[in-house]
Amino acid sequence: MRGNPEAHELVAPGTLSGVLSMLANEPGKWTPIAGGTELMVAHAAGRLSARCLVSLWGIRDMRFIRAEPDSIAVGAGSTFSDLRNHQAISAEFPLLAKAASWIGSVANQSRATLGGNLANGSPAADSSPALLAYDAQLELISARGTRRVPYAEFHTGYKHNVMAADELLYAVHLPRRFGQHRQYLRKVGTRRAMAISKVALAGCALVEQGTVREIRIGAASIAAYPTRLYRTEDSISGQVLAPETLRAARVSALSEVQPIDDIRSTAEYRRIVIANLLEEFLRSLTGAGGQQ
Amino acid sequence: MNPSWPSINLRVNGEHHSLNLPPMKRLLDVLREDLHLTGTKEGCGEGECGSCSVRMDGELVNSCMVPVLQAQDACVETVEGLACDAELHPLQKAFLEFGGAQCGICTPGMLMAASHLLAHNPTPNIAEIRDGLAGNLCRCTGFIRIFDSVIATIASNAKSQQERNAR
């Protein structure tokens, strides 16, 4: 334990409005802590710079999964266990349920929140590719009110996002319109469990008579933050799934991704594997059967 | 008594505690240092090894990842609470018989993870056992005899259930 517990303040107002008014009164002073699976790691390593923390854990208003007619709303305080064990999520957004089951282990999933995963903004965050593929909308909240941003526009740089100092991530909205889409997700980690992604790719596509009508591809660990492969999507969208399309998509992906070398892997490996995953996804679209 | 610290109420293995603590102190350190429950171990302090696993309000958590304020009013179960008086818990019996513990340092966390698994899913298959224990690293056993121990517990639980039903 390299951090000093006595050097940090932590308060738990217990309600969403209580937290929001604290953030409104002293913007920038308070750092939210939800499940703590990012911040407590930093704390133990003596790297937690935030001195004043406000707890989101146990706030009921942030931990919900609600089915609405056109979308499912997931509270930012929902844990990955909540997501993994939820019927509607497993049925309609299987990529998200699958991603949730891969995040650390049971003891991590019981604490790690969806909001924390997104707000933390790691390039390797495991919920991100699925949310990008599902065209998720984020709802931000502050004492001033709420606003929505497409998740694809949430991250703005390495560990930077569009949230203001007085805002919290409140909910993730998943449009319920992918029943007919083919879906794919693959995480390539350092081992089968308890692994940080070296690369991950999610895809969601509507194919009609061999032609790709709609496609979204989200990827992790290929840039400073999780992102969609827009140019690659463009190269596929409206095309027939012929070998040339696959080849063009590979070429596009290889030029679009900008991974780095780090202690977990190499840029070269990440580039080639992301292209391989893309190809695996596209090949699955040509065959029969649903999601991978 | 530090007046700027909150008073934390905890129920640990059925026993109630009220403590004045820095709110960012890790639950792990509270258990070990303040409550002298040293059965819960620290192997990494970064959520990776699971040797600090305990059950908190019915969930399996790594106690090194929990600031104690977030355990306010929680019910915590540790390895010390597993056995009923002198009678070993069925999992403890199976670990003893089937070689589920070697050096024993991962064992408290492993037992908590296994008991959590069985509480939610009394008859897990091998894939579910592996998933349920994946957050608990054991360097001695290669896990095989831990799986055997869990499988034996499932069988013995089923048997005692049958006996209870027969009565």
Add this chain to the structure above:
Amino acid sequence: MSTSAKTRIVGSSVPRKEGVDKLMGRARYVDDIERDGMWHGATVRSSIPRGIIRSIEFDPRIDWGEFAVVTAADVPGENHIQLIFADQPCLADGQVNHCEEAIALLAHPNKQKLREAVAAVRIDYEPLPAVFTIEESERQDVIVWGEDNIFKSFLLEKGNVDQAWTGAAHVIEGEYRTGAQEHLYIENNGMIAEYNSAHGVTVWGSLQCPYYVHKSLMAVFGLPEEKVRVIQTETGGAFGGKEDFPSVLGSHAALLAMKAGRPVKMIYDRMEDLAATPKRHPSRIRHRTAVDANGMLLAMDIEVATDGGAYSTLSSTVLSRATLHSPGPYVCPNVRVRSRAWATNTVPYGAFRGFGAPQAIFAIERHMDEIAAGIGMDPIELRRRNFLQDGTTTATEQVMREHVIMDKLLDRALTESNYYARKTQFAQENPASAIKRGIGIAAFFHGSGFTGSGERNLNSLAGVDVTSEGKVRVLVSSTEFGQGTNTILTQIASEAIGLDIGDVVMALPDTGIVPNSGPTVASRTSMVVGKLIQRAGTQLVSMLHDKAGLEESFTRAEFFAACERYRAKLGDVVSLCRYEPPPNIFWDDQKYRGEAYPAYAWSIHVAQVAVDTITYSTEVEDFWAVQEVGRVLNPVLAGGQIEGGVAQGIGYALYEKVVWQNGRMANNQMTNYIMPTAEDVPPIHVLFEEIPFMHGGFGAKGIGELPHDGPAPAILNAIKDATGVSFCSIPLMPEDILAKLVVASSIEVAATV
């Protein structure tokens, strides 16, 4: 009692002796122990790999009067750790030779203040050039140790290698590399020490070899034997990682205790343990082998190079074991092994399960598959033709007097794994699949006990006594750290004496109580120490028979009554035995020739792998370990040793990579040093053959290290079977597989659509 006689307790799966305490969370590991008035200790470490220490400055903003501060100048005795050569300073004095080398020690009652203080000690260095690899050290343009960077070299020669090349049908060469491996015991290193001028030093801690620590403490404090006491606490895994290093940490804690005038506890956290403590020696092994047209080995020319790190620690004995295992379990008339351990500026490498053998076995067993491919022979058949047999000689001219059954182990492994059927099936399925499956084997032996004259030099003493509470106590310095020492030795004692296991307890592993039965290393506990306990037990019974009227057959009550009579008449009831080498064991250190080990354990591993050509990752899908380890004393514990070793070996092969940056471990966190989890280990099928060894405890030979030797070569051989590509270096990461697969034409790679 003869070794093959029927036994009551030996051979049965008696539950682990200390098992209930561990399962209840009651077992006390060092960090669970508090002493009155205890302070905490921490270490100030070097931030550069090599350099002169110009000054050590203590930030004046800290009130240093509150702290105990120790530097090299405070060492009362000799500032060197006593292993084989005493070259490693206890605290750096004037110069550092690796990153994370200990320079100063601090103690304080408050852990937080201690952390701040460590950060407030500033070391000013004059950097010196450093070397980080075997190749850089071999160049000898920068000398970092001694006169030539060489810690130790050996030359093993049998026959005449140089004359064998010309007539050979084939000559096959290969180079094989292995990386550093971290033990990753789940309990980090830790020690508590107390000091007072009347009683001297007492140290409690997580350790394998109480008398090693004892020896260093005597030197560091300049104290006589009886003023140093070392007590092992429950130890949460070791694997060799707590063989040499506790001498360093024990000395540090004791120095702080002396300076502070109170007990001091030093517990490393994971980051410090990973960055600052020893790992397995990296190696580079070259083979050049002459083979005749029938696949018979004619000559083996082997060059072994290991990276020893900054100080010699145990590098010479690790090199010795690597040298002796490098020709594998094969007969060859002409063998030459030239081996060297090189100095570099990294944390000294140390003992790790297998102790040089896993490196050597990786090389020879990968090389055997390369030879087979080179001469167009089935790798199974090649091995079978060359196995050591009864009466043949090893590279050191040791005659195989004990029965060797490699053929039988091989047959059993092939049958159990359905080897040929699987191989055929994969060859058919692979072309149409992105997943390439393969199956591979490794055949190997592992010498039990100390190398060469080692056991004779150790001259171990062990025994039993009878306490006034009516328990037989096993008196050994052999320690329990998960492998089952407590259980095995109490089984042996109760069997030999004729009591129940419940009547026998282990004495506290405390140098103030137990004799020196040698270190708990080298797979020697069951065989060597076990035999001593067996003899001591038998001797106790005949002593009671002769002196206290114990009948030929007796009840428990009669036994303890006889003990009381003996005690009343003659005092303490103790039976100690000293090591006696088996007859015909001769070892010539000069010529490096003779009986390298009193006995060998033998094994075949079979691995089935799946290589995914989309992600280039390899999964071990199934694993068979067939072995002959002498008598199996406790099947559950023995099986657990094999499975644990195989899992560690799988990690060694495919997951565990130490990432170096300028001589420092860059991935010193569990999240980045990757060991196999419960989801990564395959089913492991463990099968024993038993040939009791007369000179081992109830017929036992060594078992603990053996299983770590085979997985890496078996897995890489299986990967070759799966992909057609030879990989000669471990850890083999997906990134490495990618690099070779995309250039290899033999496989259709998704990346080349």
